[in-house]
Amino acid sequence: MTTTDTQPKARTRSKYFVPLESDPDVFTELIHNLGLSHSLSFVDVLSLTDPDLLAFIPRPVLALILVFPDFGDYAAGYAKDQSAKPEYAGSGSGEDAVWYKQTIGNACGLYAILHAVSNGKARDHIGADSPMARLLAEVAPLTPLPRAHALESSAELEAIHHSAALQGQTEAPAADAEVDHHYVCFVRSHKNGHLYQMDGMLNGPMDLGEAGGGDDVMSESSLQVVRKFVETGEEGNVGFSLMALAESQD
Template sequence: MARLPHRKYFLPLESNPAVFDQLMYELGVSSKLSFCDVLSIDAQEILKSIPRPVHAFVLVFPTSADYESLRLEKSIGKPAYDGSGEQEDVIWFKQTIGNACGLYGLLHAVANGKARCCIGENTILGRLLKDCTSRAPDDRALILENSSELEAAHTSAAVKGDTAPPDNAEDEVDFHYVAFVRSLKNGHLYEMDGDNWGPFDLGVSLGDDEDLLTESVLEVVRAFIRRNENDKGGFGLMALVEGR
């Protein structure tokens, strides 16, 4: 099922921790945070090697007609999401920039939970969050669209990585990013996708001393992967962690 055309397009980001780190640091996030690949969500020896705490997961996956149908099904019967400021348990960004789902996944990961404390106040992202947080989703989206600093930082990162970006930013990309984050307000786990109706509370509550590398969260990620498996290729998972 085709998505609506966007007003603006960015080159897609490669699912690569070094690329995401470059963009994150240029936007103003402290280098105490970094992204790392999660090579398995079942092998305990691999999970034990991941630095703690884990503040967020960013998942890239092959899109399909089934996924698009499920995405739209989630919004049926719901009024337009209009959360802002103190009304929001998590800050959500509506995606209005084509092929920029990696950027939105990064923004959702670093702007929520304890990771948000690592964003410098007088930085690109610090200023954007100050302008965006109290705004409704449509106004928030325009702020991101109109930020030349955000676009320049994204472009610089998008041309890095192990694979060449497409020649045309408007070329269709068959992969999509979502983030899984913890709310600082209620401790719940949320699925964050700028193409969805809004943030989705996944019904998992985490204690104050728990990060996202817990079995309850991993099972949510496993279930998401099982629902969206198809013949287009594999999944990639990155964790936003403290340390390297």
Template sequence: MAPTRPSEEKAYRKYFIPLESNPEVFTELVHKLGVSESLCYQDVFSLDDPDLLAFIPRPAYALVLVFPTTEAYEARCEQEEARTGPYEGHGESEPVVWYKQTIYNACGLYALLHGISNGAARDHISPRSIMSNVLEAGIPLKPDDRGLVLEDSKELEEAYASVASKGDTQAPADPKDVVDFHYIAYVKASNGHLYQLDGDRRGPIDLGELSSEEDVLSETCLEVIRGLIREDKTGSVNFSLMALVPGND
């Protein structure tokens, strides 16, 4: 999805076809970007059923939540951001790597990038890969300039384009079409804190410290997601969750 809040209207230089919420598509893309084939995405079919959760390999390195945007959600975002200034984090001391969304309809890509740029998932990125190059160029920079690293990466754009039309549903014909679903990521960062990462917000959202035994499928993170779902008063069931987890080499 593209940013929709009136106070955050932006001009875009690039427009991407949105990614389908599909573990196979996300897995193919992260492998093209240089993440080891030892990691993959899997659907999380329940936030509450311990038997279904037990099927998911651990540790879970990152989550991608897909949900319908509503006026209530947008209003809450505006209220929260009225109390915060723009994020200016950069450099190796930055506890979490955050990317400001500057490519229209690419929130799925930003959620994916947030997941593999942080925590233990980052250790699975191959040297001299597309993602390694993005991190090397982007980490020293403040958010506006870091965003340009993503925009200007032809390798990233080509890898994305090679999978964007895949999946079980037909992709929009026009990348400028408005999409009513949004993607955000949850990661356990290098400082042990749980972060919600959304390139459409003003910066990363620190949700507090996790214990050394907790990953992003811990009860702490699951309850955050349950709260977001409860907040949706439309009765929509169009929420989906994917986890970045160990897979087969």
């Protein structure tokens, strides 16, 4: 389980979910229950540099989800960077990448998944009239805060998340336990093809610009971004892991 401290914390949000374990099987079960094609799955990325290990990852990769220690430099650095930017208000046809503001505590894994499947080529794998199709149709026209409230009030989304959260290999902590890891998604826009860093704890999507590799999010330029996260961690790369969303080659 991606937590080392399960002490209850002071409640700062109106709603909390049981944290997801950073396990590809858990994440895969969740997207399948959302209605994504069973041809898609999450796999562990075991190295950011070894070409032999990278060769085992099915291509193209549709999204990357990085889990890392919730170190202070990350939050402080982006808080300063984003304080100078206007509050993000994208919605509907004016939004190059669908972004979800995180208002549910301990649900950063879920938000990373939603960012992964709401953008890029993964959208093509959403089943008609599936939970994800219905959710996306409801929230895509909304601005960030109404969109966030729609996620909070979705009983179907909460049930799907809760079922997956209980499937990990370790005992699930309480929903309002203190967790020490954070999830961020890297995904391409289905509109402009740019690579985006998607984190619901920031004040909007971060456009990282054009990235080579066609539809493959695991291009060298994308991997350089992830490597930078690992290199700037306070205690080396301990606690970092990476999952790729890709189509099965079976």
